[in-house]
Amino acid sequence: MSVLTRPILEINLKNVLENYLLLKNIAAHSIPAAVVKDDAYGLGAKVIAPLLYEKAGCRHFFVAHAVEGERIAQLVPQAKIFVLQGFGEDSKAHFDSCNQLIPVISSPEMLAYWKAARPDARKAVIHIETGLNRLGFREKDLAKLSEKDLTEFQMVMSHLACGDEKEHFMNAHQLEIFDALKNLYFPDLPASLSASDGVFLGEAFRWDMVRLGAAMYGINTAPYRQNQMKNVVKIKAPVLEIADLPKGEFVGYSATYRASSDRRVAIVSIGYGDGIPRSLSNVGKVYFNARSKLQEARVIGRMSMDNLICDVTNIDGLEVGDMALIADDFYTLDDMGRDAGTISYEIMSRVGKNSRYIRKYIEE
Amino acid sequence: MSVLTRPILEINLKNVLENYLLLKNIAAHSIPAAVVKDDAYGLGAKVIAPLLYEKAGCRHFFVAHAVEGERIAQLVPQAKIFVLQGFGEDSKAHFDSCNQLIPVISSPEMLAYWKAARPDARKAVIHIETGLNRLGFREKDLAKLSEKDLTEFQMVMSHLACGDEKEHFMNAHQLEIFDALKNLYFPDLPASLSASDGVFLGEAFRWDMVRLGAAMYGINTAPYRQNQMKNVVKIKAPVLEIADLPKGEFVGYSATYRASSDRRVAIVSIGYGDGIPRSLSNVGKVYFNARSKLQEARVIGRMSMDNLICDVTNIDGLEVGDMALIADDFYTLDDMGRDAGTISYEIMSRVGKNSRYIRKYIEE
Secondary structure, eight states: OOOOOOOEEEEEHHHHHHHHHHHHHHTTTSEEEEEOHHHHHTTOHHHHHHHHHHHHOOOEEEESSHHHHHHHHTTSTTOEEEETTOOOTTTHHHHHHOTTEEEEEOSHHHHHHHHHHOSSSOOEEEEBOSSSOSSSBOHHHHHTOOHHHHTSEEEEEOOOSSTTSTTOHHHHHHHHHHHHHHHHHOTTSOEEOOBHHHHTTOGGGTOSEEEEOGGGGTOOSOTTSOOOSOOOEEEEEEEEEEEEEOTTOEETGGGOEEOSSOEEEEEESOOGGGTOOGGGTTTOEEEEEETTEEEEEEEOSOOOSSOEEEEOTTOTTOOTTOEEEEEBTTBOHHHHHHHHTSOHHHHHHHHTTOSSSEEEEEOO | OOOOOOOEEEEEHHHHHHHHHHHHHHTTTSEEEEEOHHHHHTTOHHHHHHHHHHHHOOOEEEESSHHHHHHHHTTSTTOEEEETTOOOTTTHHHHHHOTTEEEEEOSHHHHHHHHHHOSSSOOEEEEBOSSSOSSSBOHHHHHTOOHHHHTSEEEEEOOOSSTTSTTOHHHHHHHHHHHHHHHHHOTTSOEEOOBHHHHTTOGGGTOSEEEEOGGGGTOOSOTTSOOOSOOOEEEEEEEEEEEEEOTTOEETGGGOEEOSSOEEEEEESOOGGGTOOGGGTTTOEEEEEETTEEEEEEEOSOOOSSOEEEEOTTOTTOOTTOEEEEEBTTBOHHHHHHHHTSOHHHHHHHHTTOSSSEEEEEOO
16 A cells, blocks of 8 residues: 555657657648647647657647747757747747747738738748638638738648538538639648648648647547547546445535445545546546456546545455546546546646646656 | 737736735634645746735645645745645655645545654644545544544644535534534644635634635635625737628537628637636637727637637627637636536636736736
8 A cells, every 4th residue: 555645647758759650641741740739738848849850850830829839949940830829919029039930820910910010021821711710811801912912921721620520511611612712812832721630531631731739649530430549648646545435425515426325435636626627526437457457436526626536335455545547548538528528638738737747758 | 909819817916915814804813824725726826825925924825735835835934834635655755855844634544654754743734524525534533543643733624515605504514523523532733624615604613724715816605695805817818800700601610600690700819728618618708898898799619729709790899909808807717617617716727827828917
């Protein structure tokens, strides 16, 4: 028996690299850019960007905000870093000081500001809207661009709404619009339409550059079939205490669980403060390797900031200090997202930003 | 019109201080400890702990993990820092190097390890279980403590399950058990039962020390009446783009929203990567001050990692660069939590851990 208190976050860099190389191989005719926005989905852009740069020759990165790009720029000195949220008064200074940053311009207003305030002659990327109805030039905005404006760009991009549903009508619809607008306005520019999910939709969706993010981090962006990616994130947390829960007793805040028979519970040292969704209260599952057997335990009661409680009545041989397996190869963040009513992306991004974990980067 | 790209997080330190002092005043006969676990609910323990130490004379802090305590110890040199998750093999080094850390011991196993491995003669806090069925010595464990064991502690504590519901039967029930166990086993020790919520339950719940956390950060821990606390967190994000959304068009990932009439939408530069709950997709609200009037806009479609889209059809005079008010005095994180199907605590803890915000600490 051990007495342990801290949760552990394991990030498998070897699998990030293998996933990247597999995706690169699938999209062999496209430049494989790496999406490291939001601190590489929380997993650590300062670790993952140089890994891809050094071990896989990646020279194109995408971030959301210029400040994110500047943080990694010196670690990937020969790379271009595309900034999806573009260029604004509150990010100009980063573009001034870091010439690796390339803004993605998504509106006429932003283009006007870029032309007025850009630090040098570097060419931007233009984001065109094809059906997601999020960021991007609408067709009527494109029609207003001058001849000179059309020469301001080095690439044209858009983004799929339903790329994770292979047969969704939106995919062909967006592809058709992208193809038409690109040929009409930017016939000579390289183009990028797809993130990870689009890579699996076939050659037609890959164009000149693919933007590899979620799948590289192990998320199944093609959920209509078994995940081809290797799992990247494992989360464990120690059992702080094991206790009897007599029939009729309540568990957790607001007494949302009541024992209908005598139970045995384990208090595990992880909670929503560690990025685990509180919506797993009374519905989540954690796992234990006890007596060399993988055993499942249900989360009972409300999850707290620092702890969760699970029913271990039927788990043999559990001891204080044993590790609850919160996410693993057999129960991924995709699975957790499903149970929590959200998606793995949101959980990954939250978990990774926590400094309470013992964080381990697995390289071998 | 401005072109802006980054969300802004404002943390009002003046209000944190006023909230602390109000709570301290309400619990005038108790030591007012400050709970700064989970990086002060994400708001920055390295800022908030020294603020309370210097401006309000706070000399008692609670953290969850020893590593959190060690990070602030030198900023509050004369303070005791109580560690709720206690003492383990993975936190021993922090207790060895920082003598301000006091473990909260919650199980016989942890007590045995503490006695075997503690760095010096400092006395611990004992956590006893009174109905939450989370961490703490159960009565049968207390009965097994030796005479010597009973002298190992400097304080006895427990924690309420339903302190935010004034009339909940659990409050009186837990108070009765706490009173009985404390008098039986630790008649001479100071005692602590209540966090912020318990402070409002009356003098009987306050004992010798109260643990002020959520309410200090502006959360309403007495939701059965109007919040007495001042709001601490404001979140804003700029409109990146305003566009027409023709009837029949879809919005966002998986095309979960379809326009049943011609609409106008704004794309706002904030998303779940910034800690805003993705469960606000298609149900959340954001606000704009347009034409000097506060106007509400509904979130439509799935929220993305970096952006949300809202319906601004009926909002007059909105321009690119205007700030969407995501959380404010009139729509607090408590309100957002209600709309998102969670609690403000979870949102605050997530938002605060994001380094993409322009973070402003308001001191005046």
